[in-house]
Amino acid sequence: MAVASTTSIDELKEKAKTLRRHIVRMTTEAGSGHPSSSLSAVEVVTALYFGGFLRYDPQQPRKPDRDRFILSKGHAAPVLYAALAEAGYFPVEDLMTLRKLGSPLEGHPNYKRLPGIEASTGSLGQGLSIGIGHALAVRLDGYDARVYVMIGDGEMDEGQVWEALAAANKYRLGNLTAIIDQNGYQQTGATKDVLDLTPLDEKIRAFGWHVQTINGNCMESVVAALDAARKVTDRPTCIIAQTKKGFGILDVLQETGDVNFHGKPLPPDLAEKALEVLK
Amino acid sequence: MFYGEASGLKMGKATRDAFGRALEELGKDRTDVVVVDADVGNSTRTEWFAKAFPERSFNIGIAESNLVGIAGGLAASGKTPVIASFACFLLCNAYDQIRMSVAFPELNVKLVGTHSGISIGEDGPSQMGIEDVALACSFPGMTVVVPADEPSTRAATAAMLDHRGPVYLRLGRPSVPIVYENGVEFRIGKANVVRDGKDVTIIANGLMVAVALDAATALEKEGVSARVVDMHTVKPIDVEAIRAAAEQTRGIVVAEEHAPFGGLGSVVAMAAAENGISTPMRFVNIGDRYAESGDPMGLLKKYGLTPEAVADACRSVLG
Numbered sequence: 001m002a003v004a005s006t007t008s009i010d011e012l013k014e015k016a017k018t019l020r021r022h023i024v025r026m027t028t029e030a031g032s033g034h035p036s037s038s039l040s041a042v043e044v045v046t047a048l049y050f051g052g053f054l055r056y057d058p059q060q061p062r063k064p065d066r067d068r069f070i071l072s073k074g075h076a077a078p079v080l081y082a083a084l085a086e087a088g089y090f091p092v093e094d095l096m097t098l099r100k101l102g103s104p105l106e107g108h109p110n111y112k113r114l115p116g117i118e119a120s121t122g123s124l125g126q127g128l129s130i131g132i133g134h135a136l137a138v139r140l141d142g143y144d145a146r147v148y149v150m151i152g153d154g155e156m157d158e159g160q161v162w163e164a165l166a167a168a169n170k171y172r173l174g175n176l177t178a179i180i181d182q183n184g185y186q187q188t189g190a191t192k193d194v195l196d197l198t199p200l201d202e203k204i205r206a207f208g209w210h211v212q213t214i215n216g217n218c219m220e221s222v223v224a225a226l227d228a229a230r231k232v233t234d235r236p237t238c239i240i241a242q243t244k245k246g247f248g249i250l251d252v253l254q255e256t257g258d259v260n261f262h263g264k265p266l267p268p269d270l271a272e273k274a275l276e277v278l279k
Numbered sequence: 280m281f282y283g284e285a286s287g288l289k290m291g292k293a294t295r296d297a298f299g300r301a302l303e304e305l306g307k308d309r310t311d312v313v314v315v316d317a318d319v320g321n322s323t324r325t326e327w328f329a330k331a332f333p334e335r336s337f338n339i340g341i342a343e344s345n346l347v348g349i350a351g352g353l354a355a356s357g358k359t360p361v362i363a364s365f366a367c368f369l370l371c372n373a374y375d376q377i378r379m380s381v382a383f384p385e386l387n388v389k390l391v392g393t394h395s396g397i398s399i400g401e402d403g404p405s406q407m408g409i410e411d412v413a414l415a416c417s418f419p420g421m422t423v424v425v426p427a428d429e430p431s432t433r434a435a436t437a438a439m440l441d442h443r444g445p446v447y448l449r450l451g452r453p454s455v456p457i458v459y460e461n462g463v464e465f466r467i468g469k470a471n472v473v474r475d476g477k478d479v480t481i482i483a484n485g486l487m488v489a490v491a492l493d494a495a496t497a498l499e500k501e502g503v504s505a506r507v508v509d510m511h512t513v514k515p516i517d518v519e520a521i522r523a524a525a526e527q528t529r530g531i532v533v534a535e536e537h538a539p540f541g542g543l544g545s546v547v548a549m550a551a552a553e554n555g556i557s558t559p560m561r562f563v564n565i566g567d568r569y570a571e572s573g574d575p576m577g578l579l580k581k582y583g584l585t586p587e588a589v590a591d592a593c594r595s596v597l598g
């Protein structure tokens with residue numbers, strides 16, 4: 001299977017910039033969407049798809065022994081579409097059709113319409129359960145495939161996530177990795193104000209998981225954490241990726257006076273500035 | 280946006296906006312009203328109430344099942360909880376909690392589902408409530424209201440708070456035309472004839488009322504006189520309005536922004552059958568499918584919710 005395992009950290013950082021440019025361009029062109037939620041997750045998604053962690057083949061997107069990546073926080077679809085395009089699932093030009101009538105690049109990932117999408121998401125809280133289903137299935141079939149699920153820190157409010165954390169531990173799913181994109185914000189404000197789940201690491205550890213907390217916008221740390229997670233095979237692993245919502249163009253977002261910048265595209269002039277920064 | 284222009288309607292606010300303002304206003308006198316939010320108050324507009332009455336507002340995070348359970352407890356202790364989320368998350372995610380913590384104990388909880396239908400547009404099917412009316416109607420004792428515009432949503436919000444018992448109020452995201460420019464008499468369970476006609480009756484609710492008016496305007500040019508009934512209350516349905524339509528016109532077209540099974544069309548057809556009302560009927564709805572991302576007008580066209588589609592159904596029902 002196609003694995004870009006020889007990619008250097010510098011190359012990964014370049015790729016991350018490319019994904020960021022796609023995210024800004026496609027959401028501004030669409031006139032809606034969630035660029036800030038997508039930008040915080042870029043290092044993790046880049047490392048997964050281009051750092052040799054996910055084993056996949058765009059020519060056979062449903063190959064049974066592939067690794068899976070499920071974007072449970074489905075509103076960050078642009079980061080996933082950008083990665084899938086760069087990985088060769090579909091032409092990069094298609095990114096500009098985001099959210100347009102007829103395009104399979106919908107506002108939230110649609111399993112039925114786009115190769116490389118492992119789950120239809122957008123109703124928060126459900127991805128980890130689906131990931132458990134995949135992890136159990138590949139274990140039953142004897143594949144050494146790994147399942148990665150990315151969850152938002154606000155999404156952790158959903159009870160279903162905690163049901164899933166418990167179930168994954170019960171079955172000691174050593175082939176399952178949850179990555180929490182801890183960008184500190186959700187729709188109506190800071191996670192510490194809306195529903196403070198700290199200490200998140202201790203809670204998840206108490207559920208029986210292996211837990212690492214890292215700087216999720218530092219490529220070196222992300223690669224190291226994914227590598228460490230891969231070596232844990234006796235229980236599920238969780239990476240709490242401490243990130244910043246809108247990372248890469250924080251100064252540009254600062255100008256808007258809204259550090260969360262949830263669920264809206266950059267207006268064209270700010271998008272220009274952002275693309276300048278991301279050169 | 281939008282439809283209604285052909286019928287001389289002016290644009291008004293989105294029904295979610297009208298609800299948010301009405302709730303903020305009504306909250307002054309109704310000190311029993313408590314709002315609980317699940318991290319979407321800036322979308323559902325309950326944030327306006329929350330700013331005015333912070334001590335009676337709670338944001339419990341992205342947790343719809345917990346949201347509904349908390350509302351059940353508040354109601355059982357004498358409060359009038361209003362909980363709003365996207366129609367799909369509220370009804371689909373917390374269905375059993377609504378069943379056990381609201382409907383079965385018959386508690387005075389006001390459920391408000393915004394972002395209903397496909398007219399939310401670009402966010403796509405995962406955020407579109409297209410099953411919510413059917414789910415809400417399935418609960419014994421649940422009142423289900425789908426207002427058409429800004430003035431009737433204001434009235435519906437007040438009526439919902441005055442009503443004792445569980446209510447589901449279904450609202451939309453986009454701005455919609457004003458159907459009731461000269462005021463509205465709004466009674467739960469009593470349909471409004473918004474345009475009279477003698478050949479065919481269009482029974483609609485939500486934004487399909489404006490679409491139906493445009494269809495009636497188009498039909499008039501062909502010499503077909505269409506009555507438009509705003510069936511804002513799906514449950515309990517207004518049987519007399521259906522009977523009058525059957526007796527005074529030659530057929531009924533039911534138009535709704537919803538999946539075909541269990542919504543307004545199903546309820547109207549069953550009420551007719553059950554009450555010995557026999558008349559030809561046609562149904563305009565999204566069809567038995569999920570929609571997709573796209574611009575709202577493009578979606579309404581693609582999924583058959585247009586004045587042309589409603590007018591075609593009228594021609595078909597007249598044979």
Ligand SMILES: Cc1ncc(C[n+]2csc(CCOP(=O)(O)OP(=O)(O)O)c2C)c(N)n1
Pocket residue numbers: 036037038040073075076122123124125151152153154155156181183184185186187245262317318319341343368372
């Ligand atoms: C079940 C459900 N409830 C509510 C929403 C609306 N919603 C979309 S994004 C969001 C906030 C998500 O916050 P977080 O998980 O922290 O993701 P971030 O945008 O910060 O990456 C909410 C409440 C939803 N999509 N699903």
Ligand SMILES: [Mg+2]
Pocket residue numbers: 152153154181182183184185186
């Ligand atoms: Mg977040």
